[in-house]
Amino acid sequence: MSPNAIEAGWWRVERSGDSSAARCGLCRHECLIRTGGGGRCGVRFFAQSEGFSSPYLGRFISAAIDPIEKKPLHHWRPGTRIMSLGGVGCNMVCPFCQNHHISHPARMPSPDELSEITPEALVRLTVDAGLSSVAYTYNEPTMQVEYILAASPVLEENGIASVLVTNGMFSEALCGEMSGAISAANVDVKTFDPETYRALGGKLEAVKSNVERLATGGVHVELTNLIVPGVSDSMEDFVRLVEWIEGISREIPLHISRYFPSFRCNAPPTDVALMRKFSAHASAHLKHVHLGNV
Numbered sequence: 313m314s315p316n317a318i319e320a321g322w323w324r325v326e327r328s329g330d331s332s333a334a335r336c337g338l339c340r341h342e343c344l345i346r347t348g349g350g351g352r353c354g355v356r357f358f359a360q361s362e363g364f365s366s367p368y369l370g371r372f373i374s375a376a377i378d379p380i381e382k383k384p385l386h387h388w389r390p391g392t393r394i395m396s397l398g399g400v401g402c403n404m405v406c407p408f409c410q411n412h413h414i415s416h417p418a419r420m421p422s423p424d425e426l427s428e429i430t431p432e433a434l435v436r437l438t439v440d441a442g443l444s445s446v447a448y449t450y451n452e453p454t455m456q457v458e459y460i461l462a463a464s465p466v467l468e469e470n471g472i473a474s475v476l477v478t479n480g481m482f483s484e485a486l487c488g489e490m491s492g493a494i495s496a497a498n499v500d501v502k503t504f505d506p507e508t509y510r511a512l513g514g515k516l517e518a519v520k521s522n523v524e525r526l527a528t529g530g531v532h533v534e535l536t537n538l539i540v541p542g543v544s545d546s547m548e549d550f551v552r553l554v555e556w557i558e559g560i561s562r563e564i565p566l567h568i569s570r571y572f573p574s575f576r577c578n579a580p581p582t583d584v585a586l587m588r589k590f591s592a593h594a595s596a597h598l599k600h601v602h603l604g605n606v
């Protein structure tokens with residue numbers, strides 16, 4: 313299958329004629345895209361003549377083999393390595409993004425500058441490397457969701473599992489489809505304050521409902537919470553986050569991750585003593601708590 317054969321989905325025409333526009337339903341932003349324009353993520357477009365398109369589908373800017381713990385997933389196939397692919401674009405705008413060079417590059421590369429990897433080629437790459445899992449990671453992977461859903465059965469036929477490292481902002485309908493296509497996910501829950509979430513270009517309630525659905529739908533779910541000074545370092549919010557996780561399952565692993573200055577954020581790195589305080593609180597309620605980047 314050629315990646316070019318994968319059509320962009322999750323959209324509908326909302327207005328036709330001179331002021332034609334399409335509504336994208338892939339993520340919770342539900343962008344209304346006028347003809348000639350693009351969505352907030354920078355990788356999905358609408359033109360009256362060509363319809364809706366996502367020219368980056370099946371095109372990747374990075375491919376690497378990582379330890380599974382780097383995703384981070386500590387309780388799914390521990391000790392293994394995973395084929396890791398990243399594309400471009402993101403539907404959130406976190407000013408501290410560690411991967412801003414691909415999520416929000418100063419100049420968006422043209423699709424031709426990225427490498428096409430068909431699902432069949434991905435199987436060969438993975439099998440040749442002696443691996444049995446693929447992670448869509450580095451940028452927000454749901455920017456590639458049509459590819460992921462098309463590749464998943466091809467990978468599965470060859471004994472290869474699919475993994476998502478995501479901000480969890482996808483639509484409810486997509487969450488249902490995703491549950492059947494992936495084996496494991498790490499979802500980055502940025503904060504438990506809805507206003508801060510909004511400022512980062514996300515929606516707390518959307519992320520919460522997707523996590524709940526994935527976790528109760530047979531997907532192995534681990535969560536990451538990056539502690540950014542002045543953004544997501546409130547103990548009150550953290551206590552509510554832990555309470556929510558405990559309400560789903562005490563078995564869900566939580567990764568408390570240390571921030572370092574990046575992109576548009578130059579606050580000092582997270583105080584490790586504060587992270588240990590958070591970890592001590594979480595460990596009293598959850599079975600698996602890990603500190604990351606310390």
Ligand code: SF4
Nearest residue numbers: 336339342343351353
């Ligand atoms: S994926 Fe999200 S941000 Fe991108 S066009 Fe669709 S609704 Fe907008």
